[in-house]
Amino acid sequence: MTAITPDVVAQHGLDETEYAKVLEILGREPNLTELGIFSVMWSEHCSYKSSKKWLKTLPTTAPWVICGPGENAGVIDIGDGQAVVFKMESHNHPSFIEPYQGAATGVGGIMRDVFTMGARPVANLNALRFGSPDHPKTRHLIAGVVAGIGGYGNCMGVPTVGGECQFDPAYNGNILVNAMTVGTVDADRIFYSAAATVGAPLVYVGSKTGRDGIHGATMASAEFSEDADEKRPTVQVGDPFTEKLLLEACLELMATDAIVAIQDMGAAGLTSSSFEMASKGGVGIEMNLDAVPQREAAMTPYEMMLSESQERMLMVLKPGREDQARAIFEKWELDFAVIGRTTDTGRMVLTHDGAVVADLPIDPLALASPEYDRPWTPTPRPAVLDAASVQAPNDPMAALRRLMGCPDVASKRWIWEQYDHMVMGDTVQRPGGDAAVVRVHGTAKGLAMTSDCTPRYCVADPAEGGRQVVAEAWRNLTAAGARPLAITDNLNFGNPEKPEIMGQFVGCIQGMAEACAVLEFPVVSGNVSLYNETSGQAILPTPTIGGVGLIADVARMATIAFRTPGEAVILIGGADGDDGGWLGRSLYLREVVGRDDGAPPPVDLATERRVGDFVRGLIEAGRVATCHDLSDGGLLVAVAEMAVASGIGADIDAGAGDRDGSSLTAWLFGEDQGRYLLAVPEADASAVIGDAERAGVAARRIGVTGGDRLTLNGRHAISVAELTDIHETWLPDYMARP
């Protein structure tokens, strides 16, 4: 027996106060298995102890929200008796240590969260953030992460339809891999994790348990040091074939009424899943660890309870339904074992080799986990940058070239062509636009999805950045013609024990909460990933937002590509009479001027909503089919992206004749929020602009589509072919470099 010394306690990530609480709950010293269980249950990853206080402030309800945060994933109503289940989750640390398996198992885990609730996954997205392209590890990490995501999702037959990929030196030692899954389910066939039946069989299905991933949740709750590679054994290995079998078998069983509760074994494996089901259901559990299917010989109770072997599920069945369920899992050639039963004791009692090896009260562990009000200091607000102080380029097209080929804007085709984005036969908007759109199978409805974050805004002003990330997701869905319904948030931050990092977290949450409220865009699920630091160097605050919206009829949606020559290009939104000019924290400032300062562009949420509702109305009415929101790089980059997507050029007129030098630069590259570009038939342009005025929305015709060049003020021009080449070659060339 291992003695529980202060060293052993510290190795389990519990501080003195927490360990005192363990002693108080138990009234005795824990044994090693029990200590291990406390350790993972109270890890930051599982308990949200630093973030809980603030997460509670986020709006989580709306008439269409069926289930908000707290279950495996969030659920929203999309009408006609159908619901959408979705969530985003990080797998940052494992992906840095072992990029292929780390990313693959991240995808596997998030899909399980969705089909655990009875939904069939219909789309995957991923938000990736890597270090500087010049960092020696970056290329290897991209190659591994992308192959891992593809390897898992492709085999599962779930299309990977969208996402984002950005670079910043702040991620050199700590990349971010955030994976999102969206599934559909009949609204009356949703499964939850509360095991509210006493005397019911506890059933283990899926892969066998091995020694992989032990203490993964604890690892995800600590900073990295330079010896990160030594943590490789804590990374799990994915088996997408088994997960495909598990998916089909679970959905087949879910078509019956045999299940009381079901929970996937993700972080902290058997421990977390069993405690959660028991706690939510208000029952106890007796578990016989000898019955757990095991891949390796002589596994200890400690190892079994803490293993994070993948592709496993825990279920509570209605008594007497074991044979019916077993037949389904045998058909799919998966392990099926009754490993215990629910009790009325409120305790978790584990036996192994005929002896009780752990006896713990469930609720104190699951519900009374520590909750901290960490000290935080607000991020000082930076001064607003005077656009006139920014030197204008001699040739705006040279600046455009630079931006279209810079790592954050360059096409990510090299990535998404490694993902099967068409399987399931419903991808009606493929990657590369503002949002991906997947048709709800057998209907004309479409689900629009996007993932967004602008960390360079968040680091400068967390609250403004928090407003912007939510607004940006809302805007991307709107630009496709979708009604934004809800978000999942994946909050990636540094060490919360540092007041300035906690200040970033608090600021971002405050901004997000405001935006969610005004835009009626609640948070229904999410994940917090803290301690994203290596050797004391924190990542940029990165609250990634995964948004889902509904399109009533996919025949009426918008795409970013120009459709035909001779259409009017209309700029919608922004302040009337002053439509652009915010260069602080813009991509232009960083990539072209080489400065990264000033305040980020403010988001006026009321205007955001008015403008977006107006644009969506045009698309829903069938009056607009070409729409793109303005984001990184501003107006000229947006026009260029629309041209590249279509092969059709445009002639843009900065107007008024008085814009030159700094004011022209600010108009072309400013990142003012809440703006869209539309292309409409020339004959409809004045009606659209008139309607905008009546709706209190700024709108102005700025050019016309056509030709094979992008022309500005009749003076500057660049061919669409050259723009396409610049846009498409950066990433493949970079990855091909020796």
Place this chain on the structure above:
Amino acid sequence: MKAAVVVFPASNCDRDVAVALEQSTGQAPAMVWHRDSEVPDVDLIVLPGGFSYGDYLRCGAMACHSPIMRDVVDRARRGVRVLGICNGFQILAEAGLLPGVLMRNAGIRFICRDVHLRVETADSDFTGRYAAGQVVRIPVAHHDGNYFADADTQARLEDNGQVAFRYSDETGDVTDDANPNGSVGGIAGVFNEGRTVLGMMPHPERLADPALGGTDGRPMFDGLAAALD
């Protein structure tokens, strides 16, 4: 026409091809489980895309030994039309119903994108609704689609008109740039000698609906439905 789709445990284009078949034939195909030993009495058997048994070994190497494949091979030998798409093509090649092998893509990576194909012959039940030399746009999505056959086999394929499709550019030129995976001769799909069995890496079922961005795949299913009615 009656069709059956064989479902291996990790098939994942089974539903997609069933949708395309039903659209063209007016009736849902029979879905046949890999552990069954007999395919129902049908005019067309489809082996769909996916990962059959995970394909951790060579793609299709396990699936070709599955219980249902004995009957599929038997029916094929008796002239029942068999279409293998992507993983289905790999399985047909492993089962010896089609010549050649499918190796890892020349670029080592999985590739999912629309490609152009030149139809090499319209003289089959599968390609009768296309014209020889016609260029169509159909997606590929595979990691192991690099077709190879030895020189003698290639010559025999050419002489017998067994090449169904080649990767080409938009104008129908078969070039290295247009070849996504390194396949010898740009071969994207091959017939057996009687042109009753077709294996192809591209997915015609993925572009048989205008909402998905194209319909160049649809004539294959319409043609089969008409020819086998």
